[in-house]
Amino acid sequence: MSDTLSASSAASDALRQELFPIREVARLTGINPVTLRAWERRYGLIQPTRTESGHRLYSQADIDEVRSILGWIERGVAVSKVGKILARSNSLKVTAEPVQRPTASSEWAEWQEQVRRAVHAFDERRLEQVYGQVFSSYPMVVVFQHVLMPVWQELLLRQDAFxxxxxxxxxxxxxRARTLQRQQLLTHQHQQSTVLLAAVPGQCHELELLVAALLMASSDIAVQVLGLGQPLEELSLVCEKRAPQAMVLFSNHPPGADTAKRLRKLGLTLDCPLMIAGDASDLLQDALVGTELVCLGSDGRLMQRRLQQYLAGHLDT
Structure with a gap:
């Protein structure tokens, strides 16, 4: 009887703290329990809490971290190096994102689940409804970074089943349709500065680029997106003709050994400042210290704030 009460109490505690057993994490992320344990023991990537009997319990933040780890591995980063990348990225984001109330992550998880159910049922009408509801509940940066894009990334990485x-x-x-619609509305507003945004070829999807443009834009800065496949060697021509206040390159892939050198060389060909955004920006921060290139980061609030500060002459590069 006492064992039954103890198990019931542990389950209640887990529910109150919104913790998930390893089998549920495996279901949600597609990563099997053996791999999850290896990431913890061998690389220290995840640190779940433990019950008195030693069972692992994972928070929503742990689940998000698992998806981030999987994303880097899918981009070709060795699992042994992911920990350092995540630590660097998180340290840059912490100053940009205000502390959320304790229930925020659970609310986001509920919205994510509604998106998953609509997509799994191929119910586009319901998906549109959820999209509208979540936008009426949260600011845009929360909608994209904590609700929509995590599900999009999860589905992108899990395309092995029928x-x-x-x-x-x-x-x-x-x-993409909704993001383009929002982008068009923003471009019709009266902004003082225009910034161009282009993807490093082959290093992001169109939706990631469009979302980045929305999150960077503000009432006084318009961010215009160049089409995917824009040749980097032709950016000097584009900037000469369009005369933007700045040119931003976006990449969600880990930079190569010569990336910093290539970016510095590219920057010399442009008539405007060159900036880097996305996950690659976090990883290039040290390599570009002392150069005129600006790293905007990958967090929406941070990208927007640094862009505003630089154009206002207040960001020390």
């Missing part, structure tokens, strides 16, 4: 590619395509098409 139907999963179609699910991702549905979500991607709906979000």
């Amino acid at each position: 139907g999963q590619t179609s699910e991702w395509l549905l979500l991607d098409s709906v979000l």
